[in-house]
Amino acid sequence: MKIIPGPASKELGERIAELTRAEVVPVHFKTFPDGESYIRFEAESLLNEDAVIVQTTSPPQDERLVQLLLMADNAQDMKAKSITAVVPYFAYSRQDKRFLPGEALSVKTVVKMLENCGVSRMITVNAHNPAVLKMLKTPIEDLSAIPLLAEYFKEKGLVRNPLSLSLGKKAVSVAMEADGVLKSGYDYISTKRDVRTGNVTLEDKKLPVKKRDVIVFDDIISSGGTMAKAVKAVKDQGATKVYAACVHPLLTRDSQEKILENGAEEIIGTDCVQSPVSKVSVAPLIAKALI
DSSP states (O other), rough: EEEOTTTEEEEEEHHHHHHHHEEEEEEEEETTTOOOOOESSSSSSBBBEEEEEEEEOSSHHHHHHHHHHHHHOOOOTTTTTTEEEEESOOOOOOOOOOOOOTTHHHHHHHHHHHHHHTTOOOESSSSSSSSHHHHHSSSSEEEEHHHHHHHHHHHHHHHHHHEEEEEGGGGGGHHHHHHHHHHHOOOEEOOOOOTTTEEEEEOOOOOTTTSSSSEEEEESSOOOHHHHHHHHHHHHHHOOOOEEEEEEEEEOOOOHHHHOOOOOOEEEETTTTTTTTEOOOHHHHHHHHHH
């Protein structure tokens, strides 16, 4: 097995290689003045090798997705025996069904492109809707980093008697997963999404948070609007300390400031997306799936 760390996940790829004791194939990349991507593997051949490409597709997702496609097709041209794409943050997977007539089903389109470039297996982390991935032709293993996040809070002693919360009833399994580590209770914040605008509102729901520490878990924090509202709502109900925890800290624009201003002690994320809040590494999780 040879690990190919893509431009977007160089450090994560190298950590995975270290844990799996696999050889690293360095990738030389650059962007041309017109914005096009250039990729070159520092290897003469991948003949009969199991190639593992590690490349997250967080923003700028179009650029990183093209880099992933170039790397996969290059590995195919270099005669790799098999190609596994480790895509910790899987761009376009949130459009996993047609909410309105005529919408493009982007997750299916992206997987088709990867298949055509020789990818025979994918590994991702906390996909938006894992059930949809199972319906696709390529085997896609969706791992969960929620227990790793919960373990971080436990090991660092950041919370006492914490309540684990999810955003929305459909995601309550996330809070349950976290509570499997923290073992002090879980619940969900009631939310409602407008299918046309995408705006999320919080519904009135009494939560057992008074004089307790709280961790609000989510798969993604992007604009931070919903998380900021959730933090404020929990603080208003009497929580002592509130933390925001997510697997994919996209943190676009002023999202980090917005969440902290609404009362969060800290935001904790993973290195599925490299950011200032990426305190938890998913390398052990991915390495275990590869071995």
